[in-house]
Amino acid sequence: MKIFLSADIEGTAGIAHWDEADREKADYQEFRELMTGEVLAACEGARAAGATEVLIKDAHESGRNIIVDRLPAYAKIMRGWSGHPDSMMFGIGSDFAAAIYTGYHAKAGSEANPLAHTTTTRVSRVLLNGKVASEFTFNALCAARYKVPSAFLAGDAEICADARALVPDIETVATLEGFGRASLSISPAQAREAIFNGVKTSLEGLSSRTVPTVDGPYEVTVEFVNPTDAYRASWYPGASICGPRAIGFKSDDFFEVQRALRFLLD
Template identity: 35%
Template sequence: MKFYVSVDMEGIAGIALREQTMRGEPFYQEGRHLLTEEVNIVVEALVQSGATEIIVKDAHATGFNFLYDRLHPAASYVLGPVPMSNRFAGVDETFAGALLLGYHGMAGTPGAILDHTYSTADVYGLELNGAPIGEIGVDALLFGLRGVPVVFVSGDDKTCAEAERQLGTVRTYETKKGLGRHSGLLKAPRRVHEEIGDAVKEAVVRRAACKPYTIQGPYEMKVEYTSTRLADGRYCDEIDTFRADGRSVLLRDDDLLRLLSRTFG
């Protein structure tokens, strides 16, 4: 039984500040400790649930955030930047489920801790076939293309609500309640470390209720940038890439993976 764990940083227990998630910032080392400890607990829970192979992807920023000498030996780890088309390197149809650990609400979510969609600086929001979509939805679609269901999502309360709204049946685990972009009612990390393993084990038991996430084509992605300058930088051929308005570009495609690759590069 194989599992794939994609790990972001904003939804990890004890994290609420940009300074805890960015290399070179004063609290980043503290963030790495919290991140690595939570990853290890999840890997151990999967091992105890009967997992025979576990791949963990460091999906935050450049993909170099774990404390490597402390990682649980039972998993292998995908590090470093990869293109969207290979975002979850190593995943295939033989995986029983995917877990999205430490995720966050999409850009513009009120009361969500560190809300964004791939890039705070560049992306104001995404819409796929007319509906808003964030990282939970896009990453679930990438797993869905391989027939792999997302069985578990963790992060703040807005993250959990977004996951349930987008994916339907999925086990969520709340690490904190968001009060604003940089404020929240945090569960003590030690409490999260006591609870999250059981939540993962329950997700494994209930995985059959989760279906691979898919959206019917053809596809249309609207990318709203934070600035007209960024939209100016996209070549619009008026065939399948269009300037929708001052800040937005519209991409059309029959192939979802190609569409996502064109959106993010």
Template identity: 55%
Template sequence: MRVFISADIEGCAAITSWDEVHKGRAGYQEFREQMTSEVVAACEGARAAGATDILIKDAHESGCNLIVSRLPEYARIVRAWSGHPYVMMFGLDSSFDAALFIGYHDAAGSDSNPLAHTMNDRIARLTINGELASEFTVNAYTAALNGVPPVFLSGDRGICGAAKRLVPGMTTVAVSEGFGRATLSVSPATALRMIREGVEESLSRDLSRCSLNLPDRFEVVLTFNNASDAYRSSFYPGVEHSEPCTLRFVSNDYFEVLRTIRFITV
């Protein structure tokens, strides 16, 4: 069994402030270690379920956050950014049996995580076919484009609920919940146990229960915080500048959706 892991940090246990997720700031080292521990726990759960090959995409900020010396010998890792439209899912292809999402957070425009955002802090809101879309939404559809079921997610309570609504059969583990600028979290050690056990359970079941069908048509509406960002990105082919801060585009091809998002959000 081949397993793909996309790893972020803002949904890891006890994460609360931006200082804890940006390289070089006060809390980063502690939570870089927690991010690594949660990914290792996911690897251990996957291995226990029979995974023979695990590919990890370090998918936060620089793409160089995980402490690679702590990764198990049966895992491989993609670091930094290639520029490919798959972004946080780069390295995924149809040869994988399952996709896992570790340390994920809720979408921009939600209130279940003090660090909720989508792609970057310039984006106020992203919707796909009228529904609020998170990074998980975008990446789960990327997995579906390759015929790979999204089977497990850990993160804040809000993204866990959103993930279950999109893929009812998948397993989610909520390690924290936001209240304004505060969080309520399980202990880091408890989070590791829950992730390890949750991944093993999810991969030991019928993976087809997590199959996600792509919509036939995608209407994407992206609202920036600043009108100048929308104006600058409005010249990408096929993009409609519908309101001062808002861009809209429609496609039947999800790879084209990914390519458009990639180029208008940089």
């Protein structure tokens, strides 16, 4: 059984400030360790459920965060960014039994995490078919393109709720809750234990997992913070200005939405 793991950092237990997610800052090393610890807990949970291989996509910023020497022998890791539209899900394929997610965070426009955003801090919101979308929204639908169910997610309380709204049978672990620029978090030790148990439980029940539909049509709207970014993005083929600082794109094919976002959010 092959499992795909997409790992981010802004939903890691204990995180509260951008300095803790920035490799140029002193605080980053501690949270790089904590991110790695949550990834390892997920790998161990998958292994306990029968996984023979876990492919990890290091999906935060540089794509070079996880401490690779701590990975188990049955794990592989995709580091850096290829430029492929699958982005945070690059490496997934139809031969994977499930996708799982660690360190995930609330969407742009939310106050549920001091580090809430969607792909970039240059956008205030991203909408898919009129609903505000998160990175998980697009990543779960990317997995669904390959007929792979999203079985588990760990991250802040709001992204857990959003994940359950899109994938009702997904297992989640809420690591923290945001209050303005503050966060209330469970301990890293508790998070790792809960992630291990949650991943194990989710994968043991894979036969009942559902896959979201990826039938179009799709309409994505990107609301930028800066109007100059919106103007530049408006030149993407098929994109159009649809409001102040807002760019729209329509397609019946979800991969074309992914391709557009790859360039609109660059």
